[in-house]
Amino acid sequence: MLPVTEPHRPRWSVVVPVHDCAGYLALALPEVVAQLGGRSDVEVVVVDDASSDDPAAVVDRLGAGRVTYVRLPVNLGAIRTFNRCLLLARGELVHLLHGDDEVLPGFYAAMEQALAAEPSAVAAVCRAEDVTADGTPTHTTRSYRHGTGVWTDALDSLALSNRVRAPAIVVRRSAYEAVGGFDTALPHAADWEMWARLAAHGPVVFVDEVLARYRRHAASDTSARVRSGANVRERVTATEAVLAHLPAPRRDGLRRRAMAYAAVFAGRTALQLARTGRWRAAAVQSREALRCLVVLPRGGRARPA
Structure with missing residues (x-):
């Protein structure tokens, strides 16, 4: 406090x-x-x-x-x-x-x-x-x-x-x-x-x-995490911390949507990186997008931002 x-x-x-x-x-x-x-x-x-x-x-x-x-x-x-x-x-x-x-x-x-x-x-x-x-x-x-x-x-x-x-x-x-x-x-x-x-x-x-x-710039902490995929991995971890602030009945549906959105987010980031020739970072983000889909709770659907 x-x-x-x-x-x-x-x-x-x-x-x-x-x-x-x-x-x-x-x-x-x-x-x-x-x-x-x-x-x-x-x-x-x-x-x-x-x-x-x-x-x-x-x-x-x-x-x-x-x-x-x-x-x-x-x-x-x-x-x-x-x-x-x-x-x-x-x-x-x-x-x-x-x-x-x-x-x-x-x-x-x-x-x-x-x-x-x-x-x-x-x-x-x-x-x-x-x-x-x-x-x-x-x-x-x-x-x-x-x-x-x-x-x-x-x-x-x-x-x-x-x-x-x-x-x-x-x-x-x-x-x-x-x-x-x-x-x-x-x-x-x-x-x-x-x-x-x-x-x-x-x-x-x-x-x-x-x-x-x-x-957003190359020296920023955000950019470094994009290159390693840590931005998406911590997003998944942080989702649970954020969901803890919601009433329990609303959490499951929002959790599915949040994981689907994390996959969409990583996929979009990968596409943006690929368009600028940053292929290694794009591959990392694509991998993290697939991981999000693997752990997506049953029934989840991607929803646009």
């Missing part, structure tokens, strides 16, 4: 975990400062997980005197760093913005407005675009409702797949305090399990606008 220790909190905490991505931080930080730098009820904190590059210099150059820099003495890894970020965040609204992702103009205003309109909501989620290392858009996440409002089937949707890009969610600090930190036993799916845990705890608002950018 996260401690409740701050009686007079800022409205916003934007906490930016970084590790060896100072170049991308230089792209992300100016937009955060542009949107929030003029407010007195905001804190922006860059948390450096013992990088070998120099994010401190980026903060000095682009932080406009509004950004705090914290360097961890030893490398904790991604999930433990995320939990350290939550402990450092004092604001009522917490945005955990990975250092290689970005927000688009209007992000903070739209998310704050959405949460103000739904006082019982634990979090707000917007649409996002996936981009390459150089910022070229490759995909835009779908709308889960028309117009901004409560995402009524958020938990069922999250039982099938991680529908939320990390830079596209803002969480009330009180909700993080209630549900606890990220699960370190899921080093590559802790965010997915966290979003499901939050959706089980209370309503989630969906903001039907593309307001964040999620970067």
Whole structure:
């Protein structure tokens, strides 16, 4: 359980975990400062997980005197760093913005407005675009409702797949305090399990606008796991952790759909890799797709995302 220790909190905490991505931080930080730098009820904190590059210099150059820099003495890894970020965040609204992702103009205003309109909501989620290392858009996440409002089937949707890009969610600090930190036993799916845990705890608002950018690049942990197939294997493991947040009568049907979707996901990834000539990684993803079909509970059918 996260401690409740701050009686007079800022409205916003934007906490930016970084590790060896100072170049991308230089792209992300100016937009955060542009949107929030003029407010007195905001804190922006860059948390450096013992990088070998120099994010401190980026903060000095682009932080406009509004950004705090914290360097961890030893490398904790991604999930433990995320939990350290939550402990450092004092604001009522917490945005955990990975250092290689970005927000688009209007992000903070739209998310704050959405949460103000739904006082019982634990979090707000917007649409996002996936981009390459150089910022070229490759995909835009779908709308889960028309117009901004409560995402009524958020938990069922999250039982099938991680529908939320990390830079596209803002969480009330009180909700993080209630549900606890990220699960370190899921080093590559802790965010997915966290979003499901939050959706089980209370309503989630969906903001039907593309307001964040999620970067996929060769140096990212995500890309390394795609090459080894670990992304799909942990997806299967994480499915059970996510399903645990649903009532028992709904689990079996959703489990079948989740495993079928995992197979579809791996197959699509294999096709995308093959189209760009990454044959070895494509073969790995194809193998993982077949494994998902082998363990698919009887009666399961693939269902499009």
